[in-house]
Amino acid sequence: MTIDELLRPILNTKSPLLLADNKQTIKTWDSLAQMNIVASIEDISGEELSTIEVVSLTSVIKVLEVCRAHGVEIVPPAS
């Protein structure tokens, strides 16, 4: 799965995501979207994220890190 496939349905963005994207650069990345990202990763990994991980999910890089920690292989954006 690519990062676009994971995040774009949630963030509702038209253009591909960049590695540097985060809550500040994408205005649809609000707390609701963050919850949906948590739920998506939990769905795919079958594991529950810790509270620290949940709070950290505010950038593409962090999403990739958390996914990797839970065994979910996500293809990062081309840099």
Place this chain on the structure above:
Amino acid sequence: MNVHTLLQQLETEPGWRSLRAAQKALREKLARPDRLLLAKFLQAEANRRADFKDRSVRVSLASDASLDNFMDPLALRLLERGLFGIQYHAPFGQMAMEIRNPSSDFLAHQPEVAVLAPLAAFWQKDIPTTAESVTQTSEETWAHVSALRNHFPGLILLQNLYPTERRPQGILDSKSHWGRADFARAVNLQLSQRCRETSGVFILDAEYLAGQCGASWPGLHKQQFMGSRPVADDLVSQLAVEIAAFCAARKGFARKCLAVDFDNTLWGGVVGEDGVAGVQLASGFPGNIHVELQREIRALKARGVTLAALSKNNEADAWEVFQQRPEMVLQRADFGAHRINWQDKAANLRELATELNLGLEAFVLLDDNPVERELIAEVLPEVEICPASDPMEMLRWLATCRCFDTLAITREDALRTQSYAAAEARSQRAAQSDNLEQYLLSLETCVEVGCDTLPQIARMAQLTQKTNQFNLTTRRYTESEISNLVQDRNWRVFWCSCRDRFADEGVIGVALVKIAGDEYQLDTFLLSCRVLGRGVEKAFLGGICQYAHHSGARQMRGEFIPSAKNAQTEKFYEACGFTAAAAAGDSRFWRLALPAAADLIPQWIALQNAPAPNKL
């Protein structure tokens, strides 16, 4: 399944094909991001495509907390039922205002179904669980329903109180007076009682569903703290299934007939190979599962689902099991029709649909053989198919599929199989008769037409929700909406019942008529398919014309709105002597000057017009 490929297909193939493609995608277990994407696409579909009009359902939801995690699951669960949801979610914290203000967005959305969840965040409040607060909680909750009912006559679903994992008194919870579990049960009992007393309001049973959904933490989950989403996703999914079932019932998409295979379905083994004595039906495992499956099927029949036997077998061998095995719960007479032969099952199902006068979309198939299921899915995609081969899985599916759920179970539902048996007897008599009129006269058909009476309301609402083929306008009404029309002096609500020498069919026709000056305008005219072909529809219309004429009306106006199912009614008004008038939008209108010609009522039918109460 790559959802992006799917969405591209959906863009280029509009209408039913995209619906089926999306349903197929759903069955293949999409990961959440794909589900979200598909749900968003489908939300847009409902608004964009006119060809889904019949399949769209407008739903408004309001809660004391955030229900935003309902949006996608509900869109997808509706899709599973072949429906496109157009949803409105009241803003956070605005429920009380939205349901009380007649010009609110909640009501401006023109919902067909309103979902209220005033207790979703109940356990987040620090409310003591006492006898007084049971009454106070249920009274306050019901006040929301009453307030909404003042402005909204449609279907209201009230989500009740689901249990919480937190028990301040631990294992003494049930021992103490009004522990939390008892408190929730007491509140819910009071709400259920209120719903039973109020037409058009139903419990959305979160307490039951929380027990069913297997959620690890229905009351203590992360999203509750992250975003004021008090209902856990697992429970939301179950609630969405339930809401979708109510919507399907409201829109007339409940399934009506269960076609069942015999070998390895009704009993274990193959009667042609194992013999009558060898098939598994005893009280031990696994025969006891088949017996339990038969009990489940019999319960469906008791609530009005028609059973059809569909088996590849020698017919005599198959019926012998029914005759000789005392463990059989189902009897031969329980089946409204049967096809037991070696023909392919798709052809047999088509024949059953014709014989029972039902559309294929009314059928559900229960068959252990995946090859047969695949064939039916390919050839007859309208048929809902239980995906299980294992009898235990079949039993689970049948117990929870909600395919057959309707908003009411009436006396006529219980008569249905008897009605099909009568149809068979009539058919035999017709085959023996040389003269059609002589045959029809010999049936001694009696049609009664009644107006503005309350006892028939549940059945009338059910008929508007279920009847698709002989339905001139396919408008759906709830009990409370019809009840309002009965009390409205500008409307007349007609019903029609029919009996003959073979069966009492009960109430089988509905006409809702708006009075506009000296014209009676038929907003709805429908007849159950089980009485078609005997002139009952003309007798019913004739009875209404008589009533209208005696009430001072000078003309009747008929309306026809084409749907995917009602082509057979297109010429009905013309055949009854009406003349075509101007069309407007989808509606085509027809007019008839009163009094109607005497021959509108077939001479072989005895018509009784019940006196109507005066409306002041």
